[in-house]
Amino acid sequence: MNEAVQTSSTFTPRVFSGIQPSGGLTLGNYLGAMKRFVDMQNEGSHETVYCMVDMHAITVWQDPDKLRRATRELCAGFIAAGIDPNKSILFNQSQVAEHAQLAWIFNCVARMGWMQRMTQWKDKAGKNQQNASLGLLAYPALMAADILVYHATHVPVGDDQKQHLELTRDVAIKFNHDYGVDFFPITEPVIEGAATRVMSLRDGSKKMSKSDPSDASRINMTDDADTIAKKIRKAKTDPDALPSEEKGLEDRPEARNLVNIYAALAEQSVDAVLREMGGKQFSEFKPILSDLAVEKLAPISTEMARLMQDPAEIDRILGHGAQQAREIAAPILKKTYDIVGMISST
Structure with missing residues (x-):
């Protein structure tokens, strides 16, 4: 492989990430993704681009009316969680054709073996x-296009x-390597936080x-206060008290999960939580x-419900975000076409 490829440090710092609008936002979506999206937006060190990846959603069949509602609900969830359309670019994937156009180029770059190894x-x-649909197999090439059409440096x-x-x-x-260029960044993953993977x-x-199938297994972002408390x-849990050190959570998956959730919500480390809560029974914790x-x-579920009462405003926000996204994506796609050898109008 070409040793001269550009690393993320040589590009404008830009974050891209997306969530599928397949319905039913959960606490896992919030702690594992949305909360971190908000933090990265508010840090101000990167441009932030966030997307409802509706094209990914249809790799398995979706009811059209439910997909439209889920896309709007996901947008409402982003905003209610703290994503500000004036600070971040917020849009749905299918409104920016450059995603699909770059995905075809990447379909011709990626190898079948790569796709078939995907878990x-x-x-x-x-x-x-x-x-299975061809789209489901090619999903990772579209995901690569989602990221690289913005020259995103971090995901x-x-x-x-x-x-x-x-x-x-x-x-x-x-x-x-194939085209002898240093054009696309080698995007860096950002995996951090106590609850990047929230469990049932x-x-x-x-x-x-x-x-x-069990609604009791999850906290939905549309749940009201009483429902959250009941779940x-x-x-x-298990019958033992909380330990005072993290190693005491080994082989205690339910205890670890609840401690992780508390740590993420409180913005504390697991060790800090256990120093404070160690020795408490679950009846106290x-x-x-x-x-x-x-x-x-x-407050997030309440704001989501309010936003969903005005779908036209949500659609306006998504349309504006798509226009902003295209301003970044279009020149990158055009340059890609030039590199590949395709003739495109100026």
Whole structure:
């Protein structure tokens, strides 16, 4: 591979990330993604570009009306969580055609073997891969395009998306090598925080998911204060008191999950939480966690409900964000076409 490829440090610092509008935002989405998006926006050290990746959502079939509503609800969730459309670019993916156009170039750069090694492809396609959509297989090339069409230097990702970001880096390196250029950055992952992977309230070994048949397994960002408190009160735990050190959470997945959630909501380290809470039984800790969760999350659910009463305003925000996004993406795509050898009008 070309040793002269550009690293992220040689580009304008820019963050890109997206969430699928497949319905049902959870506490996992908030702590694992949205809260960190807000923090990066407010730090002001990077340009921040955040996207509802509706093109990714349709790699499995979506009801059109539900997809439209989920996209607007996700936008409402971004804003309610603290994303300011005046500080960040906020849009839905399908309004910026450059994503799909660059994805085709990357389909021709990426190798089939790369795609077939993706854990998410294996999990979602399962044993019936011949009936899975081509889009599901090519998902990582579109994700690479999402990131690189903005020359994004950093991407906040959960552990489950780290493999896809590694493929994005591979695509950038191969493109640069194949065409003898230093054009695409080698994007850096940002994986940090106590609750980058929030687990089920009913089974600490499984990720909190909107697809879990048990609503008690998750806190939805649309849950009201009473519902949040009830779910935490009924969360699965073990009979032992909280330890005073993190090593005491080994082999205690439910305890670790609740401590991680508290740490993330309180913006403290796990060690700091355990120094304060060590020795408490869950009968004492759960009400404390519940009060904190309600304090942090109930205002978000209330604001989401208010925003959803005016879908036209949400659509206006998304349209404006798409226009801003295209101002960055269009010249990068045009240069890509020039590098590849395609004729395009000025």
